[in-house]
Amino acid sequence: MTETPALPALWPAPLADGTVHATVTVPGSKSVTNRALVLAALAAEPGWVRRPLRSRDSQLMADALRAMGVGIEETVSSSSAGDGAGGEAWRVIPAALHGPTTVDVGNAGTVMRFLPPVATLADGDIRFDGDPRSYERPLGQVISALRTLGARIDDDGRGALPMTVLGGGALEGGTVEIDAGNSSQFVSALLLSAPRFNQGVEVRHVGGNLPSMPHIRMTVEMLRAAGAQVDTPEAGGEKDVWRVTPGALLGRDMVVEPDLSNAQPFLAAALITGGTVTVPDWPRRTTQPGDALRRIFTEMGGSCELTDAGLVFTGTGKIHGIDVDLSEVGELTPGIAAVAALADSESVLRGVAHLRLHETDRLAALTKEINGLGGDVTETADGLRIRPRQMRGGVFHTYDDHRMATAGAVIGLAVEGVQIENVATTAKTLPDFPKMWTDMLAGDADGSGVPGAGAGA
Template structure:
């Protein structure tokens, strides 16, 4: 196989010569953009997405919906700023082929949508996508009446034979390996004939903020949703069948993608401002205010945005990250630079993400001289004097940004395939060097 040159290219991570002092405009949220695209595509009238994220994952979602017959028009506001997408719902059609890349939201959110298409829809993607769990969605859709060919793998590639409708109703699934299994069924649930009732039967459910994000966004477009938080049964979510409204939605900045920039303030004893940080949000990245403050920083949420300031010291932390697992790589990088040990818990599900993040972080930090031990459900990190070397990313965007954080404090760190950050954060190298004044 011929490798994409970007996969083998090496990028010298910039070393900070002093305290960072910068304002960084972080692009829109991937999680919000891709949920908004699905809901707009299933609505009964056109809708608008303003300031959507344009990254590999969101462009894959938009491209997949276009393959299914949805109109998505792109434009820019009259003043030359404020990019928007206008989404025009249509009858979903097949046959179609969907490229999911390695995007969990695309591979999990769209098979339920495909059951509503008039014809077969084939799903395929990157080699790593074949290893990521999809059984929760496949088994649930079959229980609800869908016909899916996956040769018994419970994973990609697969074909959904859309019948133009799905009966829906109650279904039990084990979503302990990914909360996206629940979100996938809820997002399309209003279009099922009987709606959907999703009952989680497994152990602890990871990334609960992402399910709350799904519920909030469904309610914002007119769906009736009953949840455990609203007085329903524990681990049960119900969505009533009904029409979805087209909305005019402005996408929030991606708070998880703000992580490396806040980490830069923490590890250099500097200050970083993230404009338009929302005062209320369901994004997991909002936990960074609490976590990075405990690790030695301070923050102030103003009308302009979030101002985060490092104290010049970085402290270890003992923290349960089960609800915010995507933040683990960046926290691990900061912890490797701290003045005391850290324990990161509740994230065994990260072994099934873009790569096995626990194994990858352990290997890469240790190869720079660190002392990281993998535990049953996370990492134990003992700070050591680190040295330069090549930091491999395994085509995982959050591994690349974790390596860049380490490079701020450790000379001669080289990131392999920094281009993988385009999955959710376009032009990360440009934003990073711009923050440093380069």
């Protein structure tokens, strides 16, 4: 990744001095990129990941797979699929996985959860370590499930990082029960590697409500696209049970969609200022949770249209409060909370208790930071109640959480004097966010300031 200028410890969030009118090219989806890398690494033949996201999380995933023996060549090429998906591409060359090595997960949930099952297939020990916050994030369900399926893991009884997977070159697999109430990634982690397990896997969720179901659907669709046989509840199977049959994965030519959740702050800018933002290449059909923004932001006062140019979103400058269940799209909560703090009526965001276990405790962090600017946010058992108030400038802390940083920038559009602490944390999934933000406000309609789907910094 190319060097970018150092950002100030406190970044002055730009105040919008008029309506926003811009086209914003959003980089590729982190969720799709990291799943595609895992599936390509486990395939029986080389494959391509086109338009990948280049960010801290995706680089951590690529570096971890390389450390286990996978070849990943970064190239610029044309697409053999005839879909115009040329440009930045990663050629993934599967190889016999091996250790000993150490994997740095950073604070990436996909890396810390998706790769331990992969490591069970390696010949040798794979140690997993990461940022201090990664030690606090839930991983015990994945560890215990892998042990049930035949893995040997040394975690000193913590049920968390750091830990070492004692790879034996294969995993028996079979049936396992898991409580994925804290993260849908627990289910996805087991499904992604399951075609390589001797017996495949049958995963049974035995907890309460399962959050972020769109991400599990994304995993299933991508597995099927790679040639796996997956039986799901949606296909008439048992409720909260997924079965993956053992078999070879095919090397595919996978094109990464734009990250729709990362489009959120830019759409919010149109909503808040009464302007128009166009996001090119918005898919007409997708499993990404961010697609829900079309409905949610329309209910909050905007309008949108899918055109040949992409998604065209227009605001009126009026923002309405909303009562909404975000259990399936919890990652959108910080941005929605930021918009709701500027609305003309109360909002209630429900179904997101699991956000207390994300990059930070997002419910506590949003409450503290919005209230610190004069807002009125109250935590509920499973979400937030937000009553609009006149807000003032001040420091908006991010807690090393990329979505907190973009939420602060959204508030800063309408509140003068907001300063974002550590805006550089946006590099986790959205490289060059500060430049993208200022280019949008300047009406950069060609996206020249944006690292296009993986082709920039």
